[in-house]
Amino acid sequence: MSLLKDKLETVQAAVAKAAEKSGRTAKDITLVAVTKGVEVARILEAKVLGLAKFGENRVQEAQEKIPQIPDVEWHMIGHLQTNKIKEALSLFSVIQSVDSLRLAREIDREAQVQGKTISMLLEVNISGEKQKFGFGTEDIYTSIDEIAKLPSVKVLGLMGMAPHSPDTQIRRIAFKKLKGIFSVCKSLKHSNVQMQVLSMGMSGDFETAIEEGANMVRIGRALFG
Ligand SMILES: *Cc1c(COP(=O)(O)O)cnc(C)c1O
Numbered sequence: 001m002s003l004l005k006d007k008l009e010t011v012q013a014a015v016a017k018a019a020e021k022s023g024r025t026a027k028d029i030t031l032v033a034v035t036k037g038v039e040v041a042r043i044l045e046a047k048v049l050g051l052a053k054f055g056e057n058r059v060q061e062a063q064e065k066i067p068q069i070p071d072v073e074w075h076m077i078g079h080l081q082t083n084k085i086k087e088a089l090s091l092f093s094v095i096q097s098v099d100s101l102r103l104a105r106e107i108d109r110e111a112q113v114q115g116k117t118i119s120m121l122l123e124v125n126i127s128g129e130k131q132k133f134g135f136g137t138e139d140i141y142t143s144i145d146e147i148a149k150l151p152s153v154k155v156l157g158l159m160g161m162a163p164h165s166p167d168t169q170i171r172r173i174a175f176k177k178l179k180g181i182f183s184v185c186k187s188l189k190h191s192n193v194q195m196q197v198l199s200m201g202m203s204g205d206f207e208t209a210i211e212e213g214a215n216m217v218r219i220g221r222a223l224f225g
Contacts, residue, residue, distance in 0.1 A: 004045055007223050011206075015217065018210035029210060032075055032199070034220030036061065040068045042224060047072055055218050059084040059091070066091050077159075077218055079133050085110045089118055096121040096159045096199055096218075099133040104147045111152035119154045121199055122147070124181060126174040127163040134160065140181060141188070148190035155190075157197030157216075158182050162205055171205045175212035182213070 016026035034055040035043050043054065047069065054069070056062040057078025066074055076092040079099060085106055088095060098104050098120045111118045122144070125134030135143050140158075147155060160178040162171035178200055186195040201209025203222035210217065 004042065004223065005049055008046075008049055008051070011219060011222050014207055015210065018207040022211050022213065024215075028215055030197075030216040032077075032216060032218045033223055034077065034202075034218050035065070035224065036078075036220065038220075038224045040065055043069050046223070055096070055220075057097075059087050062091050063087060075218075080107075082106045086114075089114055089116070094119045094121065094156065097123050097133070099123040099125075099135065101143050101146055104143075104150060104153060108150035108153045117152050117154055119156050121157050121159040121197060122155060123159045124178055126160040126178045128174075129163060132161070137177065137181060141184070144185060144188060144190070144193060148193050150192070153192065155193040155195070157195055157199065158185065159199040161200070161202070162209070168205070168208055172208050172212060175200055175205075175209050175214065179213040 012026065015029050019026050019029050030053065032053045032055045033046055033051045036057045053073045053075060055075040055077040073093045074091060076088055076095045077097050080088055080095060080097055080103060082103065089110055095118065107118055123134040124137060124140055125132050126137065147153065158178060162174040165171060179198065182195065182198045197216050198214050199216040199218060200214040201217040203219050206217040206219060
């Protein structure tokens with residue numbers, strides 16, 4: 001049995017356990033395998049094991065790898081520079097890391113040029129750290145009202161990262177906060193805003209995130225580390 005297979009089974013068991021704690025099942029949780037720094041052969045191995053959604057955080061690295069790994073869904077999870085939007089739109093199915101109104105508008109403009117609609121998550125800064133990317137926990141609501149006016153984007157939900165802290169409780173509070181924002185956003189009725197996906201939780205904290213309502217987790221090290 002491969003090492004990757006072992007790790008995947010461990011992660012899946014932990015996901016199932018956390019899902020049950022929050023009254024759901026493993027089927028309710030989508031796993032995005034984060035492959036930054038992971039070579040193509042290992043990503044292909046993960047695909048053979050049944051993984052179908054993958055995340056990369058840099059356009060340049062993604063450009064080299066994605067064409068070699070067809071028939072899976074790619075998510076952009078890192079900060080996207082405006083000069084890389086064009087490439088990103090041809091590589092990724094979902095941009096999880098839309099972290100400003102300006103970026104959303106630029107993505108919409110390029111999506112119109114390419115004649116497509118692009119799915120996105122809005123990244124909210126729940127870490128309280130000013131240097132982190134993301135919409136503020138206060139201005140996310142007015143920003144959504146603006147993004148809802150953009151014709152070529154479809155907002156599927158929210159993404160967030162807990163602060164770097166060894167204290168689980170601090171992370172839990174951050175996840176709770178994002179779940180609360182998600183619930184409020186869900187009640188806003190905009191035709192191109194769906195609010196189905198709550199992407200939070202990484203290798204170090206995905207169980208806590210799921211317990212607090214995440215339905216998508218982004219896991220790198222626990223699978224490939
Ligand atoms: C790297 C990364 C992850 C995965 O982190 P791990 O700790 O390796 O699981 C998740 N989300 C984002 C935005 C990342 O950059």
